[in-house]
Amino acid sequence: MSMRKMDPSSGEVWIGYSLKIAQHRLRQRLEAELAETGVSAAQNAVLLAIGNNPQISNASLARAAFVTPQSMQGMLVTLERDGFIVRTPHPEHGRIIMTELTEKGRAVAQAGTIAAETVERQMLAGLTSEEVKLLGDLLRRCADALEGD
Template sequence: MSMRKMTPSSEEVWIGYSLKIAQHRLRQRLEAELSGTGVSAAQNAVLLAIGDNPRISNAALARAAFVTPQSMQGVLVTLERDGFIVRTPHPEHGRIIMTELTEKGLAAAHAGMIAAEMVERQMLAGLTADEAKLLGELLQRCAQALEPDS
């Protein structure tokens, strides 16, 4: 019985492996760019999501940051403790907690967005605009193919 090697040979390209390498390097570059903002990539994703929708649920925040809902609670506690967000009960629905960015959170989210855009431009620098658009479309289709409902 033949076993495939963990890494592809030069003759074959494992798309999933290449995708994971690209994702890992993207994350490393983003973390490096965010180091001066005081937030991690996951925290940056949370700040950006809250900026878009202060009524966003913890579950939706967890999906946006690629963490578990249980981990999201810890992220929120840290962001609140460090002064990036303020959490208050919804005035009409006691079980709903509203989360808003503070001035510090707005500044960090803005810096994080700039950092993410810069890293993405760096990642796509070797592609034409058409290739970058096609890559985005193809990756979306790949992700959709792996959805549980597919």
């Protein structure tokens, strides 16, 4: 089995590498847009997920933010300390912790949505609407092909 040498100057397209560059630049732009809100891109993802489902599990939050469950616990402590969320026991199920956005958290989540939309528009500005749809479809198919059993 021969191994291809990764050489971006060769003109050969490495889709995974190109995808990683795009993802890295997307994250940098999003972090820059979010800087004024006081939250990171991962924290913003958590606030949005909580806003959509106050009973969401820590494991689901970790998946939404692309972090480990252990990291998520620390992130929730920070978000609560900084006044973005409030965590309380579920009134009927003692083991379930309800996590809700505070007014400050709702405002930051709304600003985060606007920041994400701004960055996405910038990223897709050079594409037609048909190309945007095709890109979305192709990326979903690639992700599906890599999903483990």
